Amino acid sequence: MKLIGIADTTFARVDMGGAAIAEIKGMGTGFRIIRYTVPGIKDLPVACKKLIEEQGCDIVMALGMPGPQEKDKNCAHEASTGLIQAQLMTNHHIIEVFVHEDEASDPKTLAWLAENRAREHARNVFNLLFHPDILSRNAGKGLRQGFEDAGPIRE
Numbered sequence: 001m002k003l004i005g006i007a008d009t010t011f012a013r014v015d016m017g018g019a020a021i022a023e024i025k026g027m028g029t030g031f032r033i034i035r036y037t038v039p040g041i042k043d044l045p046v047a048c049k050k051l052i053e054e055q056g057c058d059i060v061m062a063l064g065m066p067g068p069q070e071k072d073k074n075c076a077h078e079a080s081t082g083l084i085q086a087q088l089m090t091n092h093h094i095i096e097v098f099v100h101e102d103e104a105s106d107p108k109t110l111a112w113l114a115e116n117r118a119r120e121h122a123r124n125v126f127n128l129l130f131h132p133d134i135l136s137r138n139a140g141k142g143l144r145q146g147f148e149d150a151g152p153i154r155e
Helices: 017-024 042-051 070-090 105-131 132-137
Strands: 002-009 031-038 060-062 095-100
Touching: 002 017, 002 042, 017 031, 017 060, 017 105, 031 042, 031 060, 042 060, 042 070, 042 095, 060 070, 060 105, 070 095, 095 105, 105 132
Parallel strands: 002 031, 002 060, 060 095
Antiparallel strands: none
């Protein structure tokens, strides 16, 4: 049985972890989900590393919602760098799913974006684990998580 880790934060204004879990649960069987919630975005790298090393997760999603200020963007960058380092240290994928508060001008759109991006990345996690051929077939198609796809440069 495969283990999928979900690391999320209390700082996020949307339950992105809950959305990801709901999406994954609807995709099939053969896995178990372990959720680990931490206070803020800079806590995500160690949470992901612990999910892999202490809980035995095969893959982890790191979900967070940095604020709109410059210091928030700096914290998100530091967290992202830590997530990359944790991937290299554990040789496991950690799928970073961040939604910056300034990506949408109104709360309704921001909530939609956070949930949609979490769900679309949850499908990526499931496919990385169980159907990597699906990702290979989609290479170069300009797929985006959250807003509309950009599409390929050439058809």
